[in-house]
Amino acid sequence: xxxxxxxxxxxxxxxxxxxxxxxxxxxxxxxxxxxxxxxxxxxxxxxxxxxxxxxxxxxxxxxxxxxxxxxxxxxxxxxxxxxxxxxxxxxxxxxxxxxxxxxxxxxxxxxxxxxxxxxxxxxxxxxxxxxxxxxxxxxxxxxxxxxxxxxxxxxxxxxxxxxxxxxxxxxxxxx
Amino acid sequence: xxxxxxxxxxxxxxxxxxxxxxxxxxxxxxxxxxxxxxxxxxxxxxxxxxxxxxxxxxxxxxxxxxxxxxxxxxxxxxxxxxxxxxxxxxxxxxxxxxxxxxxxxxxxxxxxxxxxxxxxxxxxxxxxxxxxxxxxxxxxxxxxxxxxxxxxxxxxxxxxxxxxxxxxxxxxxxxxxxxxxxxxxxxxxxxxxxxxxxxxxxxxxxxxxxxxxxxxxxxxxxxxxxxxxxxxxxxxxxxxxxxxxxxxxxxxxxxxxxxxxxxxxxxxxxxxxxxxxxxxxx
Numbered sequence: 335x336x337x338x339x340x341x342x343x344x345x346x347x348x349x350x351x352x353x354x355x356x357x358x359x360x361x362x363x364x365x366x367x368x369x370x371x372x373x374x375x376x377x378x379x380x381x382x383x384x385x386x387x388x389x390x391x392x393x394x395x396x397x398x399x400x401x402x403x404x405x406x407x408x409x410x411x412x413x414x415x416x417x418x419x420x421x422x423x424x425x426x427x428x429x430x431x432x433x434x435x436x437x438x439x440x441x442x443x444x445x446x447x448x449x450x451x452x453x454x455x456x457x458x459x460x461x462x463x464x465x466x467x468x469x470x471x472x473x474x475x476x477x478x479x480x481x482x483x484x485x486x487x488x489x490x491x492x493x494x495x496x497x498x499x500x501x502x503x504x505x506x507x508x509x
Numbered sequence: 510x511x512x513x514x515x516x517x518x519x520x521x522x523x524x525x526x527x528x529x530x531x532x533x534x535x536x537x538x539x540x541x542x543x544x545x546x547x548x549x550x551x552x553x554x555x556x557x558x559x560x561x562x563x564x565x566x567x568x569x570x571x572x573x574x575x576x577x578x579x580x581x582x583x584x585x586x587x588x589x590x591x592x593x594x595x596x597x598x599x600x601x602x603x604x605x606x607x608x609x610x611x612x613x614x615x616x617x618x619x620x621x622x623x624x625x626x627x628x629x630x631x632x633x634x635x636x637x638x639x640x641x642x643x644x645x646x647x648x649x650x651x652x653x654x655x656x657x658x659x660x661x662x663x664x665x666x667x668x669x670x671x672x673x674x675x676x677x678x679x680x681x682x683x684x685x686x687x688x689x690x691x692x693x694x695x696x697x698x699x700x701x702x703x704x705x706x707x708x709x710x711x712x713x714x715x716x717x718x719x720x721x722x723x724x725x726x727x728x729x730x731x732x733x734x735x736x737x738x739x740x741x742x743x744x745x746x747x748x749x750x751x752x753x754x755x756x757x758x759x760x761x762x763x764x765x766x767x768x769x770x771x772x773x774x775x776x777x778x779x780x781x782x783x784x785x786x787x788x789x790x791x
Contacts, residue, residue: 371690371691375681393621393657395621406596406621413620413621416620418620426603428547432548443630446629451584452581454588489581
């Protein structure tokens with residue numbers, strides 16, 4: 335697939351067609367299978383170029399240097415894998431691994447909602463977005479929306495700062 | 510005396526206030542343990558009891574978590590109304606257990622921001638069930654905003670995407686193609702070649718002396734299998750890649766014939782082993 339990573343759709347399509355044609359000629363069942371697979375899925379392999387080369391630039395990406403969403407015009411920035419979904423499953427498994435199973439369908443869906451909210455709003459401890467939540471990194475003003483950037487406070491619990499309230503000592507109260 | 514009594518009342522009020530505050534903080538702690546600590550309900554009960562000396566029931570903890578879950582549902586809805594989208598989404602599904610039965614979680618993620626846009630329970634991995642998830646997603650105001658849709662090529666996605674997200678183009682995930690489709694075939698072919706080489710080496714080791722006609726026949730079959738795998742896999746794929754990249758420019762057959770012309774005659778096991786070493790080095 336790496337050989338198809340070319341600057342334009344025309345070049346990539348020409349190479350894909352060549353790959354399919356050559357694979358069909360080779361007397362090897364494995365190569366034939368691969369060629370047939372590529373021919374069957376030809377329509378969906380290079381379709382991302384259509385979005386990249388569109389004059390309207392329908393996709394956007396987060397620019398870290400400009401600190402805002404900018405039109406996606408660079409080939410390297412176009413997502414071509416569904417790894418983001420796999421990453422979510424990895425995070426979700428950290429919870430489900432401890433559990434034997436979910437309860438009722440409604441309970442499952444409720445937990446999914448809680449997990450999705452927490453995943454989007456909680457502050458990341460490591461990585462390139464460390465110190466920010468995914469929402470904040472996507473330039474969404476969480477404080478404006480919920481009045482706080484703390485996920486637990488957004489869910490209706492008191493802020494952690496209220497846990498320790500300065501009280502008068504017994505001696506000063508007695509005095 | 511009256512002054513002392515007033516102070517006692519004041520302190521009692523303060524203690525009651527702190528107790529009430531602590532109860533609310535305890536609820537927060539339960540949710541923190543669930544989300545940040547990834548604890549189960551029973552382990553939360555144990556942590557509170559052993560760590561802080563607080564006795565709470567499983568039902569109480571479950572109730573606090575349910576309350577948080579309901580709040581999260583509302584908050585997530587508000588959040589999705591104001592969120593900025595890249596225009597691309599990844600969709601995939603994963604299996605879980607729900608009271609001993611297998612069920613499915615379908616996730617929709619923005620790959621450029623990493624935000625989860627929807628995580629929905631699904632009873633089965635069918636076109637209809639996935640279509641329902643996409644329909645609800647599109648109805649939530651995303652129909653016109655999604656321009657690129659990435660999946661793992663599962664056939665259940667093909668039709669629902671066209672129906673519910675008409676503005677999106679459907680891109681197949683290159684990672685899945687590389688690892689699970691093309692990559693799997695490469696792995697299978699490589700293993701076949703390795704097996705053939707190993708089988709021939711074992712045979713030659715077991716038969717160091719002159720071979721009987723039956724053994725000769727068996728050996729010829731092994732040589733043919735190994736040679737076939739080598740000729741049609743190890744060398745030819747290299748040639749295909751060079752042709753595709755525009756470097757070779759010859760047909761694979763001619764290239765293979767040209768390359769195979771200098772192969773040694775393999776009459777003796779020693780020469781065969783030498784040939785194996787050369788082949789594997791290539």
